[in-house]
Each structure stands twice: as C-alpha cells, then as structure tokens.
Amino acid sequence: MARLVPIGVAAQELGVHPMTLRRWETEGRIDPPLRTQGGRRRYDLAKLRAIAPHKAPSTRSTIAYARVSASGQKDDLVRQVALLESYCAANGWAYEVISDVGSGLNYHKRGLKTLVSRICSGEVGRLVLSHKDRLLRFGSELVFSLCEHFGVEVIIINASEDSTFEEDLANDVIEIVTVFSARLYGSRSDENKQVMERLQEVAKELSP
Known part of the structure; x- marks a missing residue:
C-alpha cells in the first residue's frame, strides 16, 4: 500500500x-x-x-547483502553474514540481512531482485556489502547507480582491499566456468561430461 x-x-x-x-x-x-x-x-x-534523488533519511532500512556462488560455499556465507552483522551492530544500525546462493552472473536471484525492488520503492537508506563483487560479478555499477538515484548510502567494508588485475581476471574466469559447468552437469553426453571435467580442472588451476 x-x-x-x-x-x-x-x-x-x-x-x-x-x-x-x-x-x-x-x-x-x-x-x-x-x-x-x-x-x-x-x-x-x-x-x-x-x-527526486535525495539524501537517505535515517528512518529507512539498512540492508546487508551477502552472496556466495555455490552451495558448497555455505561456510563462507555464514562468515560473510557474521561480518556484516558485526559491522552493522557496531555502528548501532537496525538492519536486516538478505543473502543469495548463486552465480554473480545471475541477475535473477531472489535476494538480489528483492533488494533492487526495495531500493526502487524508497525503503532502503543504506546498503552494506563485505566486498563489491558480492553484489554481482558484472553489472554492480548499475545497482550502485540506482542507489545514488534513490539516495541510498553504499558501504563496502573491505573496499580498501584492492585486488590485482590478474586476481580479478582469474575470479571472472572461475565464475564463468562455474556457470557453464552447472549447465553441462547431468548431461548424458560423454562429450559434454569431458568438457565439464576440463572446465573444472581449469577452475582449480586458476583458483587463488
């Protein structure tokens, strides 16, 4: 309403x-x-x-967003959420956490869609992330532009931890490999299975 x-x-x-x-x-x-x-x-x-872009009033919500790429990273998700909760609590903010398990290339994750919808409805005053790429692997700048338009303050806790070009490239390739491996998974084609296995090997070689 x-x-x-x-x-x-x-x-x-x-x-x-x-x-x-x-x-x-x-x-x-x-x-x-x-x-x-x-x-x-x-x-x-x-x-x-x-x-009408405006400054975020303190009465609007603080939302902490966490994401990992796969279900096998649930422990990392727990640590990420704990960091966000500690940071928000230390600053005295009332907050809620929205989390996703899914690729950073997937724009249709339930949590991400909820977050964007609430930003556009004017409910959100502050967005807290542990790292920039937890939002999206590609396209995070679009969400940040929405935040600027709707007066949402964006806080990236580990923004000062700059990665090298090689690390960014490796992480991008790993994300893409993960997506394509998932699409090939379960196929009865021996050729597809061989491609998937090779992609997984490449991902392990690139993993920091």
Missing part, C-alpha cells in the same frame, strides 16, 4: 522546501497529489523518490 504523507513530511523526506513540491507540480514534474476531504495535499512517497 502506498504511503501517503502531507506536504511537510514529503518535503522533509526529500530534503527540499514545500514550495519546491508545489513548483514541481505546476511544472508537471510530479503528478498532482491526492486531496483529503478538507483539500489538503497527500503525496505518495515512493513515486516522489523515483523522480
């Missing part, structure tokens, strides 16, 4: 003066607000946030 608020609350949430909202309405930049029986304006915050 849409959250309808009076003009003063809407302006405060967006960090603008109430007159700015009236001007945007006159210019056609926003839809005319709903009116109460007494004629008072009521604004849909989600719609306003979609067109």
Whole structure:
C-alpha cells in the first residue's frame, strides 16, 4: 500500500522546501497529489523518490547483502553474514540481512531482485556489502547507480582491499566456468561430461 504523507513530511523526506513540491507540480514534474476531504495535499512517497534523488533519511532500512556462488560455499556465507552483522551492530544500525546462493552472473536471484525492488520503492537508506563483487560479478555499477538515484548510502567494508588485475581476471574466469559447468552437469553426453571435467580442472588451476 502506498504511503501517503502531507506536504511537510514529503518535503522533509526529500530534503527540499514545500514550495519546491508545489513548483514541481505546476511544472508537471510530479503528478498532482491526492486531496483529503478538507483539500489538503497527500503525496505518495515512493513515486516522489523515483523522480527526486535525495539524501537517505535515517528512518529507512539498512540492508546487508551477502552472496556466495555455490552451495558448497555455505561456510563462507555464514562468515560473510557474521561480518556484516558485526559491522552493522557496531555502528548501532537496525538492519536486516538478505543473502543469495548463486552465480554473480545471475541477475535473477531472489535476494538480489528483492533488494533492487526495495531500493526502487524508497525503503532502503543504506546498503552494506563485505566486498563489491558480492553484489554481482558484472553489472554492480548499475545497482550502485540506482542507489545514488534513490539516495541510498553504499558501504563496502573491505573496499580498501584492492585486488590485482590478474586476481580479478582469474575470479571472472572461475565464475564463468562455474556457470557453464552447472549447465553441462547431468548431461548424458560423454562429450559434454569431458568438457565439464576440463572446465573444472581449469577452475582449480586458476583458483587463488
């Protein structure tokens, strides 16, 4: 259900003066607000946030996002979540954790889709990651652009741990190999099985 608020609350949430909202309405930049029986304006915050970048108010959610590529990395996921929880708790933030098990090349993971949906609805004020690539292997900049547009603060705990070009390349290749190995898995074709085995060997050779 849409959250309808009076003009003063809407302006405060967006960090603008109430007159700015009236001007945007006159210019056609926003839809005319709903009116109460007494004629008072009521604004849909989600719609306003979609067109008006703003600073994230402290009342919005802090979400910590964790991801590993495969079910065999569940222990790593547990450690990642523990790090995120410790960091958020140390800063005194009320938070929730969204986690995924799936390739960084997969844009259809349930947790990621939930995260993006909530960012676009204006619910999220802060996004916390352990590393940049935990979000996506490729395409994370698009999500960061959405965060900037909707006023979401992005915190990457280990952002200072820069990897080398060779390490980034190796990790990218491993991610791609993992995806293609999964697609070939279970096939009865001996040729496909041989390809899969070779891909897995390559991944082990490249693994840091």
